[in-house]
Amino acid sequence: VSYENEKKLRKRIQTEMKSRLEFTRIVVHDLKTPLTSIISSSGVLSNIAADGKYKALASNIYESTMNLNIRLDELLDMAQCEVRDPKLNKSRFNIKEMLEHIISIQQEICNTNHIVFNIVIAPEVTFIIADEDRLKQILDNLIDNAIKYSADSGIISINISHDQNNVLFSISDSGIGIEPGEIKNIFKPYYRVENRQRKLQGLGLGLSIVRTYVKLHGGRIWVESECGKGTTFLFTIPQPPSKATPA
Numbered sequence: 258v259s260y261e262n263e264k265k266l267r268k269r270i271q272t273e274m275k276s277r278l279e280f281t282r283i284v285v286h287d288l289k290t291p292l293t294s295i296i297s298s299s300g301v302l303s304n305i306a307a308d309g310k311y312k313a314l315a316s317n318i319y320e321s322t323m324n325l326n327i328r329l330d331e332l333l334d335m336a337q338c339e340v341r342d343p344k345l346n347k348s349r350f351n352i353k354e355m356l357e358h359i360i361s362i363q364q365e366i367c368n369t370n371h372i373v374f375n376i377v378i379a380p381e382v383t384f385i386i387a388d389e390d391r392l393k394q395i396l397d398n399l400i401d402n403a404i405k406y407s408a409d410s411g412i413i414s415i416n417i418s419h420d421q422n423n424v425l426f427s428i429s430d431s432g433i434g435i436e437p438g439e440i441k442n443i444f445k446p447y448y449r450v451e452n453r454q455r456k457l458q459g460l461g462l463g464l465s466i467v468r469t470y471v472k473l474h475g476g477r478i479w480v481e482s483e484c485g486k487g488t489t490f491l492f493t494i495p496q497p498p499s500k501a502t503p504a
């Protein structure tokens with residue numbers, strides 16, 4: 258491909274990405290308007306309902322719609338990332354608290370499915386510096402998958418440690434695993450492994466979001482898996498020793 262043709266091709270891709278972004282913006286905006294009213298109504302309902310079945314149902318609607326709202330934000334953020342590298346909004350925060358919050362939201366489904374968590378965080382990484390919202394989305398997606406692709410009982414181990422220059426995260430499940438031939442595909446947008454025993458919901462977008470956000474931080478992500486035994490996702494977030502500080 259000549260230099261001129263390459264330039265034209267790049268321009269065309271850029272224009273296509275921009276119109277995709279415009280389309281996504283409109284769709285996300287139109288979907289969010291009714292969603293906001295469901296969120297506020299179900300939030301009020303779950304607060305005023307007496308303890309019991311109806312309160313649980315209202316909370317369920319509230320949590321699920323909040324989740325959908327986050328997915329829509331991710332979709333728009335991904336479309337924006339395709340057009341230009343977005344700025345990271347870095348701050349120093351407590352990673353243990355973030356993890357506990359994510360797990361508390363999933364607690365009910367884990368209790369029902371007999372899934373237990375085993376969390377080990379090295380003391381020197383209690384606080385880290387990163388884009389808090391995006392790191393939460395990375396962990397949300399990986400933990401969500403670990404639960405979704407686990408059998409009806411299992412252990413999810415989360416390990417956070419620190420080496421010379423990075424915080425290393427490892428999220429390990431004892432679930433169905435991924436066929437070796439599929440590993441190269443799973444990070445592609447909208448890719449889903451077919452022919453699974455259980456029909457599980459999903460858009461196939463989670464891991465491509467995770468990879469985009471890890472790369473934005475300058476980190477690396479990889480996966481180790483064995484069919485029928487389980488899967489471990491590992492990723493790094495660059496962090497000089499002085500930045501990752503004890504509590």
Ligand code: ADP
Nearest residue numbers: 402406434443449450459460461462463464488
């Ligand atoms: P989704 O879960 O919506 O299908 P993802 O992008 O999160 O999309 O994942 C892509 C595919 O990778 C999934 O369809 C699933 O087959 C596989 N996968 C992801 N995480 C796991 C896991 N922890 N165990 C087994 N398979 C997984």
